[in-house]
Amino acid sequence: MMDSKYALPKFSFNFFKRFENGILGINARNLYYVSQNSFDDLKLVDNKLETKELLQENNIPTAKVYATISNRSELSKFDFSKLPSDFVIKPVKGFGGEGIIVIVKKEDDGFIDIKGNKYSLGDMKRHIIETLDGTFSLGGAKDTAFFEHRLILHSSFKPLVYSGIADIRVIVYRNIPVLAMTRLPTEESEGKANLHMGAVGAGIDIATGKTTTAAQHGKKILEIPHTGEKIEGFKIPMWDKVLEVSSKCQISSGLGYVGVDIVLDEKLGPLVLELNARPGLGIQIANDITLRDRLERVEELEINDPLEAVKTAKELFRN
Amino acid sequence: MDKKLFTSLLLLSLIISLSVAVLACEDDSDCDEGEYCDNGDCIADDEPEEEPDCVDDSDCAEGEYCDEGECLPDEEEEEANETEELLDCEDDGDCDEGEYCDEGECLPDEEEEESEEESDEPEEEPDCENDEDCDDWELCEDGECVLEEEPKEETEVVVEEEPQEVIVEEPPEEFICQNDEDCDDDELCEDGECVEIELEEVEALLYDDEFFIRKGSPFLVDAYDSDFDEDLDSIVWDFGDGVIMNGSEVQHIYNTSGVYTLTLRIFNEDYESSTTARVVVYKSLMTLVVDGKTSETELNQIENLALSYGIMLESISLPVNYFQSDYLAREIYAKKLAEHEDAIISSSKIIIKTDGFSGLIALSQFSRDQEINLKSKQIFFLSDHISDSLAKVASYIAPILDAKDLVLTSNSNLAAIFALGESKDLEKLGSKYTVLDSEANESPFNIASSFIGYLAFSGISLNTLILLLMLPVAATIVVFFRQIIGIQTFGVFAPSLIAISLLATGLWYGLLIFFVLLGLGAFLRYQLKNLKLLGASKISVVLIFVTILMLLLLWAGLTFGVSEIISVTTFPMLIMAFMIERFVSVESERGIKEAITLVSGTLALSVICYFVMSWNLLQMFMLAYPSVIVALFVLNVFFGRWTGMTLFEYRRFKQLR
Secondary structure (H helix, E strand, C coil), X not given: CCCCCCCXXXXXXXCXXXXXXXXXXXXXXXXXXXXXXXXXXXXXXXXXXXXXXXXXXXXXXXXXXXXXXXCHHHHHHCCHHHCCCCEEEXXXXXXXXXXXXXXXXXXXXXXXXXXXXXXXXXXXXXXXHHHHCCCCEHHHCCXXXXXXXXXXXXXXXXXXXXXXCCEEEEEEECCEEEEEEEEECCCCCCCCCCHHHCCEEEEECCCCCEEEEXXXXXXXXXXXXXXXXXXXXXXXXXHHHHHHHHHHHHHHHCCCEEEEEEEEECCCEEEEEEEECCCCCCHHHHHCCCXXXXXXXXXXXCCCCHHHHHHHHHHHCCC | CHHHHHHHHHHHHHHHHXXXXXXXXXXXXXXCCCEEEECCEEEECCCHHHCCCCXXXXXXXXXXXXXCCEEEECCCCHHHHHCCCCCCXXXXXXXXXXXXXXXXXXXXXXXXXXXXXXXXXXXXXXXXXXXXXXXXXXXXXXXXXXXCCCCHHHHHHHHHHHHHHHHHHCCCCCCCCCCHHHCCCCEEEECCEEEECCCCCCECCCCCCEEEEECCCEEEEECCCCECCCCCCEEEEECCCCCEEECCEEEEECCCCEEEEEEEEEECCCCEEEEEEEEEEECEEEEEEECCCCCHHHHHHHXXXXXXXXXXXXXXXXXXXXXXCHHHHHHHHHXXXXXXXXXXXXXXXXXXXXXXXXXXXXHHHHHHHHCCCCCCCEEEEECCCCCHHHHHHHHHHHHHHCCCEEEEECHHHHHHHHHHCCCCCHHHHCCXXXXXXXXXXXXXXXXXXXXXXXXXXXXXXXXXXXXXXXHHXXXXXXXXXXXXXXXXXXXCHHHHHHHHHHHHHCHHHHHHHHXXXXXXXXXXXXXXHHHCCCHHHHHHHHHHHHHHHHHHHHHHHHHCCCHHHHCCCHHHHHHHHHHHHHHHHHHHHHHHHHHHXXXXXXXXXXXXXXXXXXXXXXXXXXXXXXXXXXXXXXHHHHHHCECCCCHHHHHHCHXXX
């Protein structure tokens, strides 16, 4: 029997399961799968810094954090000259991409961001103070600012991405990568890999790492809007590594059901962006594959080695 | 932008502090003597008003008098003009010899020598007998010649005396008649002469065209609104029951109930006029309470039916406004009933014929608010669907009303109720009726409902209880729509709470307020983004603006007479502010589309909850069987363990199946 820490509900109702054809709906996801994530797990994934620490402890590649500033005295002591020439400054509790500055170049008297705006040292400090004061956090809670490695998207994605950074979402259950997609920012999504905002979700065949079908706004598409680039058949570089990292994430975090967000960095390869304890269901549409039956197929498996998990996944899930 | 704000604030505070510093004085004590404080400046005080030379004449030198604080010499000519106020004399003794006192002024007597003599003993030797003895400008009065400008009182006395002389002096020389009897029949005695009567046109008019009289009580009526001459014209009343009376003011007692035609006829030889009025003679007075479900013609039919039984029906039509909820309506109904308090008090029976139990609740609210004792009255609640829950709810209301009887019966029994008249014997009603005891139901098996009954009896308004009991219903509905249908909302609370707000405001005004507040709030919230305030103060600032907007809405409600807007309280306002915050955060995280989806989902569910919560039958059911809440609990457990796809997901994943 499974060694899940969290018992499934003893009774549940679904009179229409035979009409569902293996689709995972939100009620089943919450009751069967998300419920396997404990409250502590949920708290962990909500904190980007803690997640990163955990991943680093377990030798899982993630964007490097150069420094954190959690109060004003830390800010006054902080030596900006130690920062690399390009980096990203982010609020830990930020939402909706607010409060993020992407610095691409360092000059003697300041920094240049990706849009070409110049930030003096004073501007930078002011921005950090605003972050600390909770300007960018939900509900205005006190926040921490951190400096992170600036991701450079693997160049092979270039034809598919309008601007911004594409990422890969892998659903992992029982340590096995079950379903994956890549989220491609579009003009409409303003360069964000956010399906709600109009990014394209392209399904990936677990076995081959090639893109299959794609959807935007919940509807199937074949080409990237505006550019007309054909989506199907794009080979994700370092695919096995991506799957291995995803599996590792679940093993080390202990989350029962997790969506792992990975970015392929030009130099560093797969880097874990964040873990998601309530991954969305739109991935089924992007892949044109139902998730429920896949989850049920791995339910009984007990594989604790990431490499073996990747092998099993590739055998089990061939699109 | 924030810098600008800060600078302007700083400037403002600077200006305020400077203006305070510049003030030389705050009150006169801050200034030198001889100066006074005016708008913060010390001003030399050279105006004499402050220190008057004198208060009264004693402060002045002799030969001077005090006038408005100044001493003025007595000799001045102007003095004479001003003396009207300063009395030189009160009677002649105050004046010099040779002068007399007139209206407080010493006036010289006639400068002729005669006057000197007269002034000594004027009463013994009258200097005139009539006006001719006096000068042109004088009148003779009491033997004295007096100037024409005399006090009015005295002239009045003169006027009074004059007519006595006139009467005596002017007796008609040709004496024909002293009164009408001295003349022929068609003549009148006028100024002692017999004059032929000129008959004038008459017009019969009554002050009312309908009279309601209880059988056996005196009916007093007069013709004083008519145009007639009491002496010349004949006034005839026909009461319609065979009784005919004469006179301008008559009294009659009807012995049989029914509708009579009262005819007033006024006539003389030349002219004739008549008018009629309806006289409704009733055995008994009853009050009928109906709502908009009973049409005008239906109401007329009922009134006529009642009349045929000799029942006078005072009908109270409760206004129906589809824009407002039942909860609001019941409060309005209670006020409407209060307007007819007199009729209700004098009625022996009160009949309520409303859709659902609103009329009954309104009556209980009314009797409680107005402290009306209904002990002697029988109350009938007419309904074609007398369910157990209605009976149950009525059993809560019975002890509150504390009437002689509270009877539930069907509409078809209306005539039977009228037939009862003053009789209290319900047996005559026939078969179908339920009498509810005015003592509270004490069933140990239904603790919950006796508890609700106790609360209602102890003064908690039934409206409040219903609202409270409907809240779990609303929440369950929200859960159903979220779990089974798949509508996305801002949590479970928001739709239930907004639904309750809508019940307070009515649907349309509630939605209007919702959109106005949300639109403005969201707009403001985006503007505030640039201000870079901390989250908590952002919310507070939005709340401040929401408050200002609410005040404006209240003003608009008053100006345009929309009471629904006025009934919006802080509670829905806070819900709105909360929604605004959620809206903005969802918008920035998941885009405007998602945010709008959530808002519309929340609103749609709120409206659904509104309709369910205003469903009369359900309200009655929840009130009657409050233990149903336990069943709701079970239902929620079921929904909470429902793992099936939502209806919306079937559509979303259509292509996968």
